[in-house]
Amino acid sequence: MNAIHHMIDQLDARLDEYMQHAPMPGLAVGVVFNNRTIYAKGFGLTNAASGEPVGTGTLFHQASISKTAVATGIMQLAEQGRLELDAGIVAYLPYFHMADDRFRLITVRQLLNHTSGMPDEEDYEWDRPQYDDQSLERYVRSLRPRSLLSEPGENYAYSNIGYEILGDIIAKRSGTSFEQYMKERIFEPALMRESTYLKSEADDRLAAPHVLSLQHGYGGKVSDVFPYHRAHGPSSTMYAHVEDMCRYAIVHLNKGITADGQALLTQESYDELWTSYAATGHGEESANIGLSWFIGTYKGQRMVSHSGMDTGFQSHLVLLPDKSIAVAVMANADYGWLTVGSSILDFLLTGHFPTLKQSMAHHLAQHLTSHGIDSAMQEHERIKNDERYYSWEGEYGFIAAMLKENGYASEGARLLTLSAQLFPDSSDLRRALAGLLGETIRD
Structure with missing residues (x-):
């Protein structure tokens, strides 16, 4: 072989x-x-x-791997002389405006490397999709009321919005749809x-x-x-x-x-x-x-x-x-x-294949929802040294948030209660539990 x-x-x-x-x-x-x-x-x-x-x-x-292909498209247009990476994006999208006048300083390169100061999107409207050819430009035009987080070029801040703008630039500079x-x-x-x-x-x-x-x-x-x-x-x-x-x-x-x-x-x-x-x-x-x-x-x-x-x-x-x-x-x-x-x-x-470890957080969450916190704690004691599992503190909060988002807030709270016992020194988990319960907690 x-x-x-x-x-x-x-x-x-x-x-x-x-x-x-x-x-x-x-x-x-x-x-x-x-x-x-x-x-x-x-x-x-x-x-x-x-x-x-x-x-x-x-x-x-x-x-978001999609963004790497967008960057490839932008670099192609730059090689063809259809745009310059350090030019202001308003040169290519004259209808682009924001409430913060610093938007005029944003360059193509800054959108590509997430240093434009642009905020991130909070509502992608997945539940209200649009399919028409004008939706991308319409979205870019809708950014007018928004403000920047910082001076363009000053800080790294990941922004999906920036890549929608880059997609619209590709469409306008190429003369075809994105x-x-x-x-x-x-x-x-x-x-x-x-x-x-x-x-x-x-x-x-x-x-x-x-x-x-x-x-x-x-x-x-x-x-x-x-x-x-x-x-x-x-x-x-x-x-x-x-x-x-x-x-x-x-x-x-x-x-x-x-x-x-x-x-x-x-x-x-x-x-x-x-x-x-x-x-x-x-x-x-x-x-x-x-x-x-x-x-x-x-x-x-x-x-x-x-x-x-x-x-x-x-x-x-x-x-x-x-x-x-x-x-x-x-x-x-x-x-x-x-x-x-x-x-x-x-x-x-x-040449050595390490163990493909399973999530202890998911394993205990499943056990908890079926058998309760005390049984899940016993299960943790049984498997805590088992090399087939990994345990990341942050994953418990993540799973609890997913449960809450999908209509299972009480189960999420129980998981955070369990995780607070597993990680008693974690202020992040205690804050997450307090937030889920609608309480205030002090360190």
């Missing part, structure tokens, strides 16, 4: 075992090694209600023939979004709301399956050169995309922000990555450019961390 076949067998075995107890209904994993796809496979269910399995052709909502430009200039040359930003082109192949529910026991149920609104396409609605995401990763590992030798971007553009412009405070793996991409290190290796989360979906794309390695992971649930990617990276770098 050669090394690649051994790697494939290991991935199959570990991921099959992981999905037997994973909190999400469906998962797809793609692996690029030595600049070629060696693994692309779906696991679990695309829809928990219908029981349809995830396949390699199942499209997933990629959420979605058509991305399809013709990025997806088709990259041989991502089934990828799209339009839900109408993806509907019959899309995984269903799942949210946390207790309706039929602890687990995911199909969300009543699908995260689509055409005005938020640039920031969020790239739809792709696992094989296409591997092709996408290879193009970037090759610094813009596609499988058939076309150049999406020049090497010089990648030097700008992957330059660190500002510190993020997110930890070493995404310590700095480039132009859309997060820049950091993983086990001493240069790492370029982006993640995404929207209603019912999560995604993660990691590149180790100096090793010609990439891992793409996507799930049709928004309530469980995607932890398998780092274990796969470790396997690719060392």
